[in-house]
Amino acid sequence: MIHPARVFREVIKHLFRKPATCAYPFEKAKIMPDFRGRIDFDSSKCIGCQMCVRACPSKAIEIPLSKVQPPAPAQIEGQPPVPAKKKFDCIMKLDHCVYCAQCVEVCPKKALIMTQDFELAHVDRKELRRHYT
Numbered sequence: 001m002i003h004p005a006r007v008f009r010e011v012i013k014h015l016f017r018k019p020a021t022c023a024y025p026f027e028k029a030k031i032m033p034d035f036r037g038r039i040d041f042d043s044s045k046c047i048g049c050q051m052c053v054r055a056c057p058s059k060a061i062e063i064p065l066s067k068v069q070p071p072a073p074a075q076i077e078g079q080p081p082v083p084a085k086k087k088f089d090c091i092m093k094l095d096h097c098v099y100c101a102q103c104v105e106v107c108p109k110k111a112l113i114m115t116q117d118f119e120l121a122h123v124d125r126k127e128l129r130r131h132y133t
């Protein structure tokens, strides 16, 4: 049998301790530095190599050519024309992604960035398909 004095001591001890849980969503959540959240995309760095698409275990990422392509740079006299740099978009299916960061690690141009954004829940599944341009 547990002695009442021991129970009382425990109650008093826990009354003055910090709570083990946090009051999220009423308070801002504390995020660990290495937390892996939503992947962001920097189109200006992407070369369309598709390495991220091949590395993704969940088929959560697509890198299509952008509908609007930048114009070719003006030709310098006496020099061959320089072809325009192709522009790529990124389609990220947040409901397929497992946040493993393999795409971020394989990207040779650091065009994919892991953020700490974790508040991604949505009632409309279509909203979980992000199209970065």
Ligand code: SF4
Binding pocket: 039, 055, 056, 057, 058, 059, 060, 061, 096, 097, 098, 099, 100, 101, 102, 103, 104
């Ligand atoms: S974090 Fe993982 S699952 Fe998500 S898109 Fe990148 S490789 Fe795919």
Ligand code: SF4
Binding pocket: 045, 046, 047, 048, 049, 050, 051, 052, 053, 063, 106, 107, 108, 109, 110, 111, 112
């Ligand atoms: S790995 Fe990087 S550079 Fe290659 S297609 Fe993916 S985002 Fe673009």
